[in-house]
Amino acid sequence: MYTFKKEERLCSEKLIQGLFSSGSSFILYPFRITWMAASDESAQLVRVVISVPKRNFKRAVDRNVIKRRIREAYRLNKQELLYQQIEGKNRIVLSIHYVGKEIFPFSFVEKKLKSTLLKLSDEFHEKVVD
RNA sequence: CGGGCAAGCCGUUCUAUCGCUUCAAUUAAUUUUGAAGAGGAAAGUCCGGGCAACACAGAGCAUCCUGCUUCCUAACGGGAAGGAUCCUGGUUAACAGGAGACGGAAAGUGCCACAGAAAAUAAACUACUGCUGAUUUCUGAUCGGCAGAAAAGGUGAAAACGUGAGGUAAGAGCUCACGGCUUUGAAUGGCGACAUUCAUCGCGGUAAACCCCAGGAGUUGAAAGACCAAAUAAACCCCGGUUACGGAGCUGCUCGUUCCUAAUACUUGUAUUACCGGGAAGGGUAGGUCGUUUGAGCGUAUCAGCAAUGAUACGCCUAGAUAAAUGAUAGAAGCCCCCGAUUUAUCGUGGGAACAGAACCCGGCUUACAGGCUUGCAUUUUUU
RNA sequence: GCAUGCGUAGUUCAAUGGAUAGAAUGUCAGAUUCCGGUUCUGAUGAUGGGGGUUCGAAUCCCUUCGCGUGCA
Numbered sequence A: 001m002y003t004f005k006k007e008e009r010l011c012s013e014k015l016i017q018g019l020f021s022s023g024s025s026f027i028l029y030p031f032r033i034t035w036m037a038a039s040d041e042s043a044q045l046v047r048v049v050i051s052v053p054k055r056n057f058k059r060a061v062d063r064n065v066i067k068r069r070i071r072e073a074y075r076l077n078k079q080e081l082l083y084q085q086i087e088g089k090n091r092i093v094l095s096i097h098y099v100g101k102e103i104f105p106f107s108f109v110e111k112k113l114k115s116t117l118l119k120l121s122d123e124f125h126e127k128v129v130d
Numbered sequence B: 001c002g003g004g005c006a007a008g009c010c011g012u013u014c015u016a017u018c019g020c021u022u023c024a025a026u027u028a029a030u031u032u033u034g035a036a037g038a039g040g041a042a043a044g045u046c047c048g049g050g051c052a053a054c055a056c057a058g059a060g061c062a063u064c065c066u067g068c069u070u071c072c073u074a075a076c077g078g079g080a081a082g083g084a085u086c087c088u089g090g091u092u093a094a095c096a097g098g099a100g101a102c103g104g105a106a107a108g109u110g111c112c113a114c115a116g117a118a119a120a121u122a123a124a125c126u127a128c129u130g131c132u133g134a135u136u137u138c139u140g141a142u143c144g145g146c147a148g149a150a151a152a153g154g155u156g157a158a159a160a161c162g163u164g165a166g167g168u169a170a171g172a173g174c175u176c177a178c179g180g181c182u183u184u185g186a187a188u189g190g191c192g193a194c195a196u197u198c199a200u201c202g203c204g205g206u207a208a209a210c211c212c213c214a215g216g217a218g219u220u221g222a223a224a225g226a227c228c229a230a231a232u233a234a235a236c237c238c239c240g241g242u243u244a245c246g247g248a249g250c251u252g253c254u255c256g257u258u259c260c261u262a263a264u265a266c267u268u269g270u271a272u273u274a275c276c277g278g279g280a281a282g283g284g285u286a287g288g289u290c291g292u293u294u295g296a297g298c299g300u301a302u303c304a305g306c307a308a309u310g311a312u313a314c315g316c317c318u319a320g321a322u323a324a325a326u327g328a329u330a331g332a333a334g335c336c337c338c339c340g341a342u343u344u345a346u347c348g349u350g351g352g353a354a355c356a357g358a359a360c361c362c363g364g365c366u367u368a369c370a371g372g373c374u375u376g377c378a379u380u381u382u383u384u
Numbered sequence C: 001g002c003a004u005g006c007g008u009a010g011u012u013c014a015a016u017g018g019a020u021a022g023a024a025u026g027u028c029a030g031a032u033u034c035c036g037g038u039u040c041u042g043a044u045g046a047u048g049g050g051g052g053u054u055c056g057a058a059u060c061c062c063u064u065c066g067c068g069u070g071c072a
Helices: A013-022 A060-081 A106-129
Strands: A024-028 A031-038 A046-051 A091-098
Touching: A013 A031, A013 A091, A024 A106, A031 A106, A046 A060, A060 A091, A060 A106, A091 A106
Parallel strands: A046 A091
Antiparallel strands: A024 A031, A031 A091
């Protein structure tokens, strides 16, 4: 389903602390992905944080626009690119950090996010095999 | 008709697919259905309140803010109406338009660079007037002394209120007339600021310099605060306290006022135990609910008022998120711009749509804003 | 959300309301050297923006922009 509810977002402060201190990360412009394999048996396969820095975008409108585009692209593509790769009790905690300096249209954001998710699933597979 | 200025208002709409948040009903189920879902500034946080916690016998000082009058308001540094001042236009009159933090310089202190004789208790200098000394080429000139006086010196942002007359050795608001600003008192008009008239006192600027006068301000802000859940330490160590020139509380300070332990031992002022206060070190939580959206609320009509605004009646319920909902894609309509075509108001292709996102809630102020509408003002051109 | 501080040459700092905003360093040019460095001489360059008070504003006041800091 193309849904994106509250439960799929990462709100726990402890988990976020653990994610940024011990998670692995890579950059695929204009995103920086930080992710970590979790093993607790929550209902959601993937939990995600989307953040846009105030340093690069002063106005709240601009930050909202970027976040809405990322969220929409993630909602439309997560099912086939990410969820089908996950088996068993493996769970992913994920942070999408926007590092671009300008606002891109939706088509560009969607294309980049697709390749990002593909790379993420590759890395996840390597870890699971190890 | 065109552009300009001022004030007020609007701030794209609809359809389809896939989603997000809240509420209501429903379901075995976050299952399904329905309803609602950013602004004029939500912004800056510059003012004022509500609300909450803490504090509070009382007085004074300090600190900060405000500053023509009356009214509006819950309140305001906001608004309305008016007054005086200044600027612009004008027949320099009436009047019209605009502007501003608009109490006091006659309580006191300070400051006023450069230039200039002098920048504030006026007067050193040049020049002026009277008396007088010396020299000499003797109705005069040169060099001085004493006294008077504040008119002349054209520098400056500003020169001791301005003009004229009298007066005098020379002069001076020294006196008088007219005029400007101003203090105090009286009369008249006005709720009042103030205006007019009469008398009287005075005459540099600066209070967004210190200051004086009048009025006001308890402190902290939803990370306030209340409840639930979870966790727990009443452990150990150090310092201080036992009746007073000490300590603590009461707003930063002062006055003033209120409060301030017991037992045991012996060497009778020390120790131990308990108690009170503070510190260090260490451990735990860092989730949820309420506060929180029905309110100084919005719309319409009538009445009162010059107006801001208020009163009455009827109707309406209109976001409530919390690592942050209100979105994405496609199409259509209308608007604007560029290009091309012609029939000069139509068609076609392409592009654009501002400033900006609620975070406890209101009232203002300030700032940002594509494009459009309405009203008023003055102006240009054309037609009659 | 609330409270609070700062803004001066490219950089680091000065300046009591008063003349052309000063010093060090940097940059550029010249001299010195066979060349470079050092040294010497000269030049360059600033009060975040707007408005007001004042004869006069970096300084005083208002407004705005930017950069920080703190909180349970």
